């Protein structure tokens with residue numbers, strides 16, 4: 001018995017863009033997500049997860065990134081989750097697009113009384129939705145071939161989820177990630193609200209720079225693109241990311257400062273082909 005409801009589908013590059021809804025047990029609310037299903041092939045598709053940034057839903061990437069063409073060419077099944085629980089009430093909610101709140105789940109499991117009932121995005125992405133995709137599309141995908149990438153808050157999420165799940169994903173990359181959230185006022189504010197105002201150790205468990213500096217697993221590549229004209233450049237701490245990776249010989253950082261590009265989807269769509277081909281190479285090793 002299926003646990004997902006099809007909301008829409010459209011043919012695209014010989015495959016299908018589909019939007020589904022389901023009742024999330026980890027978030028205790030109804031959630032939506034998009035997938036791209038490549039055209040039928042004798043080889044099961046590899047799976048590539050994209051984690052979106054602040055203010056996004058499951059629609060921004062699939063509509064604006066230009067990824068579908070390259071996913072089709074590389075037999076890649078795309079998964080585009082939402083960025084927070086939806087349709088619930090947050091008592092005394094804050095009206096800040098950087099969070100905490102809707103569109104700003106930071107891909108972490110909240111422990112504070114105000115948010116913990118619904119803001120469990122780490123578990124939602126890495127367990128609940130991961131298992132749902134493997135179950136519902138088991139005839140289409142290779143359940144052992146998943147990779148992950150993301151943008152901004154989603155770049156933070158891709159790097160932290162990759163490291164914290166010990167090999168669940170074959171490869172990782174990021175566009176303009178929030179690399180050091182504990183050293184940026186607005187992301188630290190969300191971390192304090194989600195994880196506790198004095199709980200520095202908990203914040204660090206979701207901070208890419210801290211995780212990269214202290215990583216002690218199998219060596220891996222990390223492709224990161226960063227626009228030089230990014231309006232959030234000083235908040236994203238690209239330099240701290242480079243330093244954290246330089247200090248750890250297990251991480252092969254491929255850092256690309258892209259001259260003149262800003263933070264938005266026109267920049268993402270310029271380099272999306274490179275990222276999809278990077279993941280395809282790692283998924284087909």
Ligand SMILES: N[C@@H](CCC(=O)N[C@@H](CSC=O)C(=O)NCC(=O)O)C(=O)O
Pocket residue numbers: 052053054055056060064097151152153154263264265
């Ligand atoms: N203040 C604006 C800007 C919000 C913004 O730029 N969001 C980015 C991600 S930022 C870090 O995670 C984004 O992806 N926006 C969606 C898009 O389609 O561009 C606002 O309030 O929107």
